[in-house]
Amino acid sequence: MSNYQARLGLYIAGEWLGPEGRATQDVLDPATGQVNAALPLATAADLDTALDAADRGFKAWRVTAPEARAALLMKAAVLLRERAGDLGRIATLEQGKPFDEAKGEALYAAALLDFHAAEGLRVYGRVLQRPSGTRSLVLHQPIGPVAAFCAWNFPIMNVVRKIAPALAAGCSIIIKPSEETAGSACEVMRCFQDAGIPGDVAQCVFGVPDQVSRHLLASPVTRKLSFTGSVPVGKHLAKLAAETLMATTMELGGHGPVMVFDDCDLDRTLDTLVATKFRNAGQVCIAPTRFHVQRGVYDAFAAGFAERTRALKVGSGLEKGVQMGPMANARRPDAIAAMVEDARSIGARVLAGGGERASGGGFFYEPTVLADVPLTARAMNDEPFGPLALLNPFDTVDEAIAEANRLPYGLAAYCFTENGRRQNRLGDEIEAGMVAINNVRLSWVDSPFGGVKDSGYGSEDGPEGVKAHLVTKTVHMT
Known part of the structure; x- marks a missing residue:
């Protein structure tokens, strides 16, 4: 020291x-x-x-x-x-x-x-x-x-x-x-x-x-x-x-929408999204945060997301095998806890996490997954910037696009579908500076990085x- x-x-x-x-x-x-x-x-x-x-x-x-x-x-x-x-x-x-x-x-x-x-x-x-x-x-x-x-x-x-x-x-x-x-x-x-x-x-x-x-x-x-x-x-x-x-x-800042359609490779999508959501304890401006999942695969997606989240190893970043460390300062766990409590109080379901703090004085908040989160919840409108995933179902492409574009943020968005025409439409109509389709890699040295709105x-x-x-x-x- x-x-x-x-x-x-x-x-x-x-x-x-x-x-x-x-x-x-x-x-x-x-x-x-x-x-x-x-x-x-x-x-x-x-x-x-x-x-x-x-x-x-x-x-x-x-x-x-x-x-x-x-x-x-x-x-x-x-x-x-x-x-x-x-x-x-x-x-x-x-x-x-x-x-x-x-x-x-x-x-x-x-x-x-x-x-x-x-x-x-x-x-x-x-x-x-x-x-x-x-x-x-x-x-x-x-x-x-x-x-x-x-x-x-x-x-x-x-x-x-x-x-x-x-x-x-x-x-x-x-x-x-x-x-x-x-x-x-x-x-x-x-x-x-x-x-x-x-x-x-x-x-x-x-x-x-x-x-x-x-x-x-x-x-x-x-x-x-x-x-x-x-x-x-x-x-x-x-x-x-x-x-x-x-x-x-x-x-x-951003509030990354993720559109998951029923024709995606579900296991591959889940493996990719859970790792990306909780990278850097969710303290990433382009983090996927609002998961909009087509109703036909919503329950399976929610169960798989929660299972993978609960399996993450949390601890000091210097410990071998740790997949998520603490949050960066004392302000962040309190902010996430307040958002979780707000969403829970108006009907959101806690599928994983929800508030356990690690002992020892560190700034930890366990990876948390909420389902059926009302649009009036603070977390659905203000950037959480932490280990919090928000899941909701949708039925049509129009609904998914409307919800993705609802907020004033426009940094990053993610889409998972094997339908080529749908991919083209999502790339055109999503209001974001960067859109990833069937992947989560947005930062490349030769590619412009930035947002809109x-x-x-x-x-x-x-x-x-x-x-x-x-x-x-x-x-x-x-």
């Missing part, structure tokens, strides 16, 4: 800054509720230093050869892979997810770096047709210093997902990860530092979220906001960004991730 404490800090202008002269915040182990370490929080002066450095860094980084930028990003990817085990243990220690999930997250983050490094070499403009002796050029240039904020649920990947496209496009960035998972972010930053990426190009700060966001977004240095988090906070930050007409990318706008990953950090300029020459 002493080493963990020593490696927490602010990374500003290429220097690691500790708690001296700064307020601190405890970082907890969610499996025990015990304090891991104290995290230093940035002062206003620290943020000003970071902004000045980001301004300088952008001016130099934007004219750095794309090949040189790509080489440094790929070197950081190599370091992420080499350190994936250590990164995974730190992420488990402060976020709770099983170690194999956390290590896999580090490896996926490395793949993101490799993709964006190459994509930065493919920023093409074009030459327009003009009379002889004249030229009109369309150029795509880096937008400027970026302020990025991200959540605690994927403490390794979320940080890389923000930094990689910004740096590939030629921007500098100041990132504020969650204070609750600071160690993971610090180790990611050390990979960038050790790869040779300048300390004024990629910086990391922690602090009181509202104070940090207001300070960074009010500065004329900051030209883009990128945020991953809840809908209410996203709307708040968008209002702050509007004061300076700042470009924004918003990856916000209250789930945000703009895309991360894929070519769109780099494009979100570019502005378009036309140059007319005579």
Whole structure:
């Protein structure tokens, strides 16, 4: 723990800054509720230093050869892979997810770096047709210093997902990860530092979220906001960004509908969905949550889902064989418990789980399955963001689509059917930024990741991730 404490800090202008002269915040182990370490929080002066450095860094980084930028990003990817085990243990220690999930997250983050490094070499403009002796050029240039904020649920990947496209496009960035998972972010930053990426190009700060966001977004240095988090906070930050007409990318919450039709491969569908629902204790913005099952297979689906859920091994993410760890903080079990009690009080049936807490002070909530959940239940309208599955029957395709689209969220949706025409219709009519049909894989390094409606706008990953950090300029020459 002493080493963990020593490696927490602010990374500003290429220097690691500790708690001296700064307020601190405890970082907890969610499996025990015990304090891991104290995290230093940035002062206003620290943020000003970071902004000045980001301004300088952008001016130099934007004219750095794309090949040189790509080489440094790929070197950081190599370091992420080499350190994936250590990164995974730190992420488990402060976020709770099983170690194999956390290590896999580090490896996926490395793949993101490799993709964006190459994509930065493919920023093409074009030459327009003009009379002889004249030229009109369309150029795509880096937008400027970026302020990025991200959540605690994927403490390794979320940080890389923000930094990689910004740096590939030629921007500098100041990132504020969650204070609750600071160690993971610090180790990611050390990979960038050790790869040779300048300390004024990629910086990391922690602090009181509202104070940090207001300070960074009010500065004329900051030209883009990128945020991953809840809908209410996203709307708040968008209002702050509007004061300076700042470009924004918003990856916000979801309430993933799942449409299961009676022609699906039921066992395969159940195996896939239960594992995905309770991955990361359900603390995933694209988690399948509202399971709408065609009436002919509803009872069999509900029984099979509950049986598989009860068989999951829950415990500390560092224990071998654990399939679901604790929730990330003390707030989350209480929030899920309140939703379960609300649904139960108005008629929902508890098929699995429902409230047992593990002893030892950790932030555990057992995987829970509710059936026949009234649409008026809080959990059917507000994102649970936890290990809670909600099951209801439907009869027709029209009913399934209407219920999937009922909420203002539009991040991810899932459909299971062998009918090709139905697959086409669902892909067309479901209001979501991402739709998976007969699978649950939505996050790919070369594919845009983002939502619609209250789930945000703009895309991360894929070519769109780099494009979100570019502005378009036309140059007319005579």
